[in-house]
Amino acid sequence: MDCPKCKLVSPPGAERCDCGYDFKTGTMKESYLTDRDKQLSKPQIGVAIIASLLVARLLFALIKTALDENSATPAVLAVVLLAGIAGFWIWKGRASRR
Numbered sequence: 001m002d003c004p005k006c007k008l009v010s011p012p013g014a015e016r017c018d019c020g021y022d023f024k025t026g027t028m029k030e031s032y033l034t035d036r037d038k039q040l041s042k043p044q045i046g047v048a049i050i051a052s053l054l055v056a057r058l059l060f061a062l063i064k065t066a067l068d069e070n071s072a073t074p075a076v077l078a079v080v081l082l083a084g085i086a087g088f089w090i091w092k093g094r095a096s097r098r
């Protein structure tokens with residue numbers, strides 16, 4: 001089903017396009033996507049990239065310290081931190097799929 005307004009192809013069972021066009025009545029209605037969804041989708045990616053860069057920097061610093069001081073503690077910290085972040089992303093991915 002093609003939207004006459006924005007030309008987006010919607011699944012056959014769709015009652016309303018993402019832009020808010022209602023196929024049944026042929027009128028414009030409020031989009032299913034809320035303003036909150038539109039606002040959050042892009043800034044969240046930016047925050048995630050910045051956070052990843054900061055974490056990568058921190059991990060690099062910890063590994064460098066471990067090599068310089070020939071000590072295992074910073075390396076263990078780095079692994080724990082990495083495991084924690086991986087766990088967080090897996091948990092976040094599961095939560096968003098619900």
Ligand SMILES: [Zn+2]
Nearest residue numbers: 003006017019
């Ligand atoms: Zn549309």
